[in-house]
Amino acid sequence: MKEESQSKDAIISVVNLTKKFGYFTALDDVSFTVKKGEIFGLLGPNGAGKSTMLRILSTLARPTTGTAIIGGYDVVKEDNQVRKLIGLVSDKMIMYNDLTARENLVFFGSLFDIPTETLNNRIDELLQLVELTKWQNSQVGKFSTGMRQRMNVIRALLNRPEVLFLDEPTLGLDPQSSFEIREFIRKLNRDDGTTVIVTTHMMVDADMLSDRVAIMDHAKVVALDTTENLKKSISVADTTIVKLEIRNLSPSIIAAIQACKCVDNVSQEDSTGLKVTCHGQEAFDDVVDAVRASGGKISSLENVEPTLEDVFLHITGHQVRDTVDQKIPIMHHRRFGLTSNRVR
Numbered sequence: 001m002k003e004e005s006q007s008k009d010a011i012i013s014v015v016n017l018t019k020k021f022g023y024f025t026a027l028d029d030v031s032f033t034v035k036k037g038e039i040f041g042l043l044g045p046n047g048a049g050k051s052t053m054l055r056i057l058s059t060l061a062r063p064t065t066g067t068a069i070i071g072g073y074d075v076v077k078e079d080n081q082v083r084k085l086i087g088l089v090s091d092k093m094i095m096y097n098d099l100t101a102r103e104n105l106v107f108f109g110s111l112f113d114i115p116t117e118t119l120n121n122r123i124d125e126l127l128q129l130v131e132l133t134k135w136q137n138s139q140v141g142k143f144s145t146g147m148r149q150r151m152n153v154i155r156a157l158l159n160r161p162e163v164l165f166l167d168e169p170t171l172g173l174d175p176q177s178s179f180e181i182r183e184f185i186r187k188l189n190r191d192d193g194t195t196v197i198v199t200t201h202m203m204v205d206a207d208m209l210s211d212r213v214a215i216m217d218h219a220k221v222v223a224l225d226t227t228e229n230l231k232k233s234i235s236v237a238d239t240t241i242v243k244l245e246i247r248n249l250s251p252s253i254i255a256a257i258q259a260c261k262c263v264d265n266v267s268q269e270d271s272t273g274l275k276v277t278c279h280g281q282e283a284f285d286d287v288v289d290a291v292r293a294s295g296g297k298i299s300s301l302e303n304v305e306p307t308l309e310d311v312f313l314h315i316t317g318h319q320v321r322d323t324v325d326q327k328i329p330i331m332h333h334r335r336f337g338l339t340s341n342r343v344r
Contacts, residue, residue, distance in 0.1 A: 011036040011163060011195050012057065017066035019052050026052040027063070028219040034197060039189050041210030042199040043312070048216040050199035051091070054165050057197070058088045070163060087156035091168040093148055094155065097141025101132055101151055104140055109158045119158070126154040130184060146177025153184065163195045164188070170205055182209055203308045213308070217316045227308055234306040234314050239264070240283045241310055242276045245300040246291060249274065256294035262286050265313060272299070277310065 012034035019027040027049045034040045042050045055061040057068055059079040067074060073081040095104050102123060109119040127133045130150040135143070140151060149169070156164060166185065170178040182205065188194050200206055206213050207227050215223040215230075223230060234241075246253060249272050257266055257276055262283040267275045276287050284303065291298055306314075 009035050011071055012040075012197070013067075013069040014053075014057075015067050015069075017053070017056065017068055018064050019049075019056065019061070020064045025219050027056075029066070030216075030219075030221050031066075032214055032221055032224055034195060035211075037189070037193050037195055038211040039185070039196045039198065039209050041206040041213040042197065042216055043201070043203075043206040043210075043213050043308070044216035045201050045318075049219040050201075050216055051167055053216075054088075054167050054197070054199055058086055058165050059083055060088075084159070085162045087159065087161035087164045089153050089156045089164070089166045089169060091171055093152050095140045095148060095151055098139060100137050100139055101127065101143075102136040104151065105155065105158065108155050112159045114158065122158060122160075126157055129187075130154055144177075146173055146180060149173060149177065149181060150184065153181070157188070160192075161194065163197065166196060166198045168200055168202075169198060170200075170202060178205075185209060203312075207308045215312055215315060223311070223315050230308065230311045231306045234310060238279050238281075239306070239314065240278050240280075241304050241306055242278065242284060242287055243269075243300075243302055243304050244274045244276065244287075244291065244298060245272050246274065247272060247297045247299050249296070253291060253294045253296045256290045256296075257287060260286050260290050275304075277314070 010033040014033070015031050017027055017030045018025070030049070030053065042053060044050050052061065056063050057070065057075060059075050059082050062076055067076075069075070070082050071085045073085070075082050094108075096107070099107065105123045105126070106119065109123065114122065123136075124133070127136050130153070132147065132150060135147070140148060143151065153166070153169070169185065170181050173181065185196055185198070186209065189196050196209075198205060198209055210227060212224065212226050213230065214221045223233075225233075249268075254266060254268065254274070257263055257274070260278065260283075262278040262280040264277045264279060266277075269275055278284075278287060280286075288298070288301065
């Protein structure tokens with residue numbers, strides 16, 4: 001029986017969703033809605049709960065408690081109905097390397113019991129959409145990573161899903177391939193009205209793609225709004241972000257900046273560059289004075305607009321990072337009571 005969604009314009013409603021694996025909580029009482037026809041981003045570091053959420057919404061896992069409704073159907077009680085509405089692009093490539101592009105699509109299309117003529121027409125349409133028609137008879141194993149990811153996406157579109165889930169769609173791609181995938185997602189959303197849910201730890205993906213972003217951290221949604229409003233929230237919080245180029249940058253200069261009462265956090269972007277987040281009307285002057293008092297030679301400085309990275313840092317107290325072995329600049333979090341040179 002088709003159920004009413006929580007909101008008239010919501011195609012997805014998640015209510016008090018919790019997922020536990022033994023003593024470990026992967027999702028902790030999460031609630032949100034996704035509007036029909038929007039691109040909705042789930043942003044957060046690995047381990048935040050994004051992929052677990054996607055697995056539940058795509059009926060591959062069951063919640064411990066709570067409910068999730070897609071298109072009016074419960075993902076647990078009416079999972080077969082939900083699967084007819086959705087497409088899933090995993091962060092893993094789901095393709096057979098020895099098969100050609102067309103052979104792969106014919107195989108996966110047959111799983112939906114799509115009539116042969118209809119399926120062939122759909123395959124022609126999708127291959128043309130991602131500009132792979134001339135490679136349709138080539139083995140997928142010989143494709144570039146970007147081409148394989150385009151194949152991975154259109155595989156999930158064979159059944160014309162109303163909702164498309166994308167798990168880290170640009171992970172491991174070069175900048176040009178990432179751009180092409182983002183452009184394709186926007187085109188799909190704009191032209192077909194497909195609702196898209198993207199999980200990512202890539203700020204550029206969340207910022208450039210999403211109509212709204214849910215920031216996830218430690219199994220919870222800690223903020224949800226448009227990227228524009230999230231960035232504005234930092235300005236409303238009386239926060240200033242200063243970028244400095246210091247020719248003789250040293251640990252003692254960084255320590256002097258961190259000692260300022262107005263400073264919330266400091267990140268070193270390269271051998272001479274710092275980004276300093278601070279608060280108060282005199283914050284800019286106080287930071288400059290601290291640099292000069294410690295012997296720093298400033299070659300340039302400017303106030304900058306907040307980025308989504310700044311929003312995440314402001315809300316959670318740490319940066320989004322993929323792996324613990326990445327070099328992360330010295331961070332100082334006065335408001336969050338955390339001082340560390342490695343955060344995850």
